[in-house]
Amino acid sequence: MERGVRLAVDVGRARVGVARSDPDGLMAVPVETIPRDSALARLAELVSEYQPRVIVVGLPVNLHNNETESTRDSRDFARQLASSHEVSVVLVDERLTTTAALGALRTSGRSAKNSRGVVDQVAAVMLLETYLDSEKGGRPLGERVEAHHDNDA
Numbered sequence: 001m002e003r004g005v006r007l008a009v010d011v012g013r014a015r016v017g018v019a020r021s022d023p024d025g026l027m028a029v030p031v032e033t034i035p036r037d038s039a040l041a042r043l044a045e046l047v048s049e050y051q052p053r054v055i056v057v058g059l060p061v062n063l064h065n066n067e068t069e070s071t072r073d074s075r076d077f078a079r080q081l082a083s084s085h086e087v088s089v090v091l092v093d094e095r096l097t098t099t100a101a102l103g104a105l106r107t108s109g110r111s112a113k114n115s116r117g118v119v120d121q122v123a124a125v126m127l128l129e130t131y132l133d134s135e136k137g138g139r140p141l142g143e144r145v146e147a148h149h150d151n152d153a
Contacts, residue, residue: 003053028132090140092130
């Protein structure tokens with residue numbers, strides 16, 4: 001497994017949760033929750049700070065494996081990241097990570113209202129843990145995102 005920090009991004013309409021791994025890819029830790037309207041700018045700062053070798057973006061498909069408006073939004077966000085940074089961006093199925101994150105926070109005694117600021121980070125951690133496990137197994141998950149430039153035909 002190649003060394004290097006990995007970032008994970010859980011894209012939501014209002015907020016974006018971010019998690020990162022250690023350079024050896026052994027564990028995922030929460031970084032922060034960013035308001036959606038400033039997410040791309042803040043992620044540029046985080047990419048500069050952590051120098052990740054990959055950014056994992058959650059791809060919310062529904063339980064019937066169909067794409068939704070949220071799926072298209074995540075794809076668009078991932079394309080913007082890929083176009084803005086010289087780092088690999090991959091989309092990984094994040095089905096039920098937010099639900100699992102809410103359940104984990106509830107189990108730890110936090111209410112949904114008190115969890116609003118961290119649920120996106122926890123979902124990003126769960127997404128990154130899934131990706132790291134796939135790397136350790138020798139078959140990294142993900143659909144590589146190609147950069148899109150305005151002059152592409």
